[in-house]
Amino acid sequence: GExxxxxxxxxxxxxxxxxxxxDAMVRLGEADLGTQILIAQFLGIVAxxxxxxxxxxAARDDEALxxxxxxxxxxxxxxGEEQIDxxxxxxxxxxxxxxxxxxxxxxxxxxxxxxxxALDEADPTxxxxxxxxxxxxxxxxxxxxxxxxxxxxxxxxxSGSRGRTRGSGYRKHIGTAEGxxxxxxxRAA
Numbered sequence: 001g002e003x004x005x006x007x008x009x010x011x012x013x014x015x016x017x018x019x020x021x022x023d024a025m026v027r028l029g030e031a032d033l034g035t036q037i038l039i040a041q042f043l044g045i046v047a048x049x050x051x052x053x054x055x056x057x058a059a060r061d062d063e064a065l066x067x068x069x070x071x072x073x074x075x076x077x078x079x080g081e082e083q084i085d086x087x088x089x090x091x092x093x094x095x096x097x098x099x100x101x102x103x104x105x106x107x108x109x110x111x112x113x114x115x116x117x118a119l120d121e122a123d124p125t126x127x128x129x130x131x132x133x134x135x136x137x138x139x140x141x142x143x144x145x146x147x148x149x150x151x152x153x154x155x156x157x158x159s160g161s162r163g164r165t166r167g168s169g170y171r172k173h174i175g176t177a178e179g180x181x182x183x184x185x186x187r188a189a
Contacts, residue, residue, distance in 0.1 A: 007045050010042065010045050010046055011045065011046050011047070014046035014048065021043070021046060021048045021050070021051065022050075024039045024042055024043055024051075025043070025050070025051055025054040027039055028040065028043070028054050028055070028057075028058050029054065029057065029058065033062055033064070033065060036058060036061070036062075036065050037064065037065055037068050040055060040058060040065065040068045040069045040072045041068060041072060043055060043072050044068075044071060044072025044073070044075040044076070045072075045075075047075060047076055047077070047079075048076075049076055049079035049080060049082070049083055050083070051072075051076070052073055052076055052079070052080040052083035052084055052087075053083060053084075053087055055069045055070075055072050055073040055076075055080075056069070056073060056084065056091075056095055056098055056099060056102065057095065059073070059098045059101075059102075060094050060095065060098055066098070070098070070101055070102050070105065073102045074102060074105040074106060077106070077107075077108065078106070078107075078108035078109075078110065078111070080102070080106070081102075081103060081106050081108040081110050081111035081114070082108070082110050084099045084102065084103060084111070084114065085110050085111065085113075085114045088114060093123065093125075093126070096118070096121075096123075096126050096129070097125065097126065097129045099114075100115065100118065100126070100129035100130050100132070100133040101129070101133065103115050103133050103137075104132065104133025104134070104135075104136040104137055105136070106137070107137070112134070112137060112139055112141075112142060115130045115133050115134045115137075115142070116130075116134070116142055116145045118130035119131060119134075119145055119146065119148075119149035120149065120152070127149060131146055131149065131150075134146060
């Protein structure tokens with residue numbers, strides 16, 4: 001339809017004027033929210049792989065922008081996943097979490113591999129984000145890595161000074177009859 005014709009024209013313009021993409025990437029970090037949303041959409045439509053990191057950075061600026069930027073990033077496909085993977089070691093904690101979200105929407109092998117590697121990161125929040133992302137991909141080949149990660153996390157947490165894993169009361173919560181809180185006594189101690 002008409003939307004697809006417009007997208008084709010935008011891609012053609014971006015190919016003939018590569019400066020438009022680089023200018024858009026710069027403006028993405030400077031513009032007002034409405035313009036940022038339009039730029040993120042433009043970058044997603046033209047599918048410029050070099051826009052992956054600017055889109056990822058923009059995703060942390062605003063909740064509304066995050067959804068559009070992550071959607072545009074997903075639209076970059078495996079090229080976007082490759083850009084994220086290549087830059088992984090330069091990303092900060094917030095960008096790692098957003099990268100997990102983006103990779104969780106993808107289907108490329110390199111994105112899945114990066115998420116599996118992230119299961120072994122020291123930060124438990126990052127490990128959890130990677131696990132959620134792998135689960136959202138629905139890739140059953142990652143099941144073994146997820147189980148290994150959970151086991152490793154339990155061992156790491158269990159080796160702390162308290163000698164009790166954070167999840168050690170989990171079974172108590174699962175089987176609580178009639179909604180009674182079986183941990184009430186242990187919290188008072």
